[in-house]
Amino acid sequence: MSTTTPQTKVEGPIGYADERFATANFLRGKMKKVFPDHWSFMLGEIALYSFIILLLSGTFLTLWFKPSMSEVVYHGSYTKLNGVSVSEAYDSTLRISFDVRGGLLMRQIHHWAAVLFLASIMVHMLRIFFTGAYRKPREINWLIGITMFTLAIVEGLFGYSLPDDLLSGTGLRITQGVLQSIPLVGTYLYYFAFGGSFPGDDFIPRIYTVHVLLVPGLLLALVAAHLMIMWFQGHTQFPGKGTSNSTVTGKAFYPVFLLKTNAFFLFTFAVIAGLATFAQINPIWLFGPYTPASITAGSQPDFYMGFLEGALRIMPNWETNLWGHTIGWNVMIPALVPLGLIMTGAALWPFIEQWATGDRRVHHLADRPRNAPFRTAVGMTVVAFYGLLWLAGGNDVLADRFDVSLYATTWFFRVAVIVGPIIAYIVTKRICIGLQRSDAAELDHGVESGVIKMMPNGEFIEVHEPVKEEAEAVLRAKPEPAALPAVEEDENGIPAPASRGPLGRARKALNNAFTADDIPMGNGHHGNGHADGHADGHGEQPEIEGGDHKELSRG
């Protein structure tokens, strides 16, 4: 050590590192970096920690798993399958379960972690969407997130297909059938993916490499990028007292966030270990080895594949034969449309919103979902669409459990998957507007105090207290709706041709959708109080003089 100052316990190693990497300079500011606090900010952390657990438990499993479709005759600890011809993949998975100490636990940890990984990604994405946290400057991180979500679905599908059991083999069979139905190149894709006819000997070794190397490698790189971008841009924060778009309120990274996030990692691991201990998952010995001629009733994929399964089940049996060629809409539409709509829609959304609202400002304050009724309603539309498809994936189970006709159940979902999202859109929008009204009323008239006063004339009234400072800050932080930038007009007041074309009209309509349902907050803030901001026309937002009514009403 070249320093002459007295050394504390950490100065030794830190000095060592600093003389080589200038760590002190690098880490100095980072230690005090502030992380805002809210329960919903931890959802992404669950995904991150599930991923780490997946890497650890997955590495353990690779030490024994044999990714081979060669047939062997099973003789092992699970005596019920003795003498049965199984693939080496299935055989080695049984051996991990029954002949490696802790093997069953690790398998179940791996599978539960995968389920939690996908589930937490979904909930995390919903949080980001509904609070508008994908807005500038975070659009690229949103796209990285969508890419990771897609990769995670593929990773999950390939992962649970590896043991070559009857359930997952059926899933692969469906995957093959879908691949084959793709127009023009389907049969080639099928033969190239499987190295010949299904099931062949190549598919499991191939998806093994994809599952343990390619996709995890991509995910790892994207996770790193995701976190570095998040660190650089800072975390969003909900509006409240003392928060603003240019500041961040919270506690320092070191020690508070570091301790909390480690505790959270350990909680995640504890929950997964607990589930793996008490809740059996993927008992492949009960399913048996895969053969293409066998199946069990009530087969269900892992939950994240459920919406695709549901789409396949409720699709009407449309098929076109033209000029000696066949297009199986009954397979193509359910395989491509829901996934394509949701993923593409999600990826484009931040840019559509920017285009429609003309809002290119930097946003560090998250929106409250009620304050963005159009976005929230569209989000719930997708949730309803996805949720109904997911439920339709269990139409046989539902029919059986509730003792209704299977065909009636299927027909219910065929209708519901169209009608349900529309209802969700309308209802969500009304709820958002209602909540905005109640916010505005709270600002104007205060909060019900629960205190009943008797007036001298015998009348009972409830005392309303003014909204407290913190609450008021939250309510007043409601952003003003972004108006579309003024359209260029020529000397006669005729708007530029671009704004009158289909694209211009679409932009105007979208802008109206984004900005229409806006209830101004409180007296004196937007100038004149109770303006009914709901624009009922298709054009400009009318400036309605609200006057000084006592009750907020909608005309």
Add this chain to the structure above:
Amino acid sequence: MTDNNENSDATPEEESRAPKRVIGTPPPVGTQELLPRDEPGEGGSGYVLDEKKARSAERVAAAFFTLTFVAGIAFIVFYAVWPGHVGDIRRATRSNYTLGIALTLVFLGLAVGLTVWVRSLVTTKEIVQERHAISSSPEDRATFNQYFKEGTEESGLGQRRLLRRTLLLAAAPLGLLPLVLLRDLGPLPEKKLRHTTWKNGTRLVVDGTGLPLKAADFNSPGSIITVVPEGAEENLDEIATGAVLLLNLPVDQLKIKKGRENWNVGGIVAYSKICTHVGCPAALYEQTTHHILCPCHQSTFDALDSAKVIFGPAARALPQLPIGVDSQGYLIATSDFTEPVGPSFWERGRPKA
């Protein structure tokens, strides 16, 4: 705390003035104090802990850390000393419980201990930090642009057209190499999807046992069995296209399609078991209605009427295998399927039959 509009600044006097809450009414606002009110100290530190409370919190955290230690030791002991983790399903289940509970406690103890520590013993205060501007300063941008321009000019790429064009030319096949290299992933499908191993004279053998079947032995009405081509009993690829459902149906109810009059043997009919939707085995058979149901996506086929689709996403009937009886009385195929089995594909075209 953010997004919490229940917080308030009620002072003690205000609280004492407010009447007690009436049951059934909302709680009075202004009683939920979650954060200390005093201004944060320098750098966000400086809460003063109540030493008595802090000591008890420390003891709680320590107890949980000790739990983790004990659970960790227990895990090792269970693993190394406890006999019988593996060998049969009962032992594996017990092992899963012992090791799993120990592992859960290892993480839970640490997690709870850390949480108690960070909530009760850390004196860091909330601070407000300026967010730095994300974009670079205009000077930085200008400098970068200038450097970029300079660099590009110095490289000569802008002026030297030949260089630029041949560079692009060089890159073009480079992008195709990985695609070309993937060609040997598999053979070309050619006409393979149109054929199975069934041909005239192939015996129907029972899936699982591999035994041939005599028409006389398959005589109970309403019975169903899965058969595969003889010689393909162990070949999953051939089973994947050649698996056949053999059904004994009442002859008088059978609606025989024109041209298929001699495809059944006294009411015994053979349909491809591979669903025409996405290829699952259509394995469920309802004896009373003679419906065949695919358990994957619930396509339903009428066994009495050439296995035509009654419900579900499948677009085409299950192909029928023409069968007959050989000289020894065993059931045989009299030809291959007359149309491709399984899911639709681009080159398939309209079924001829």
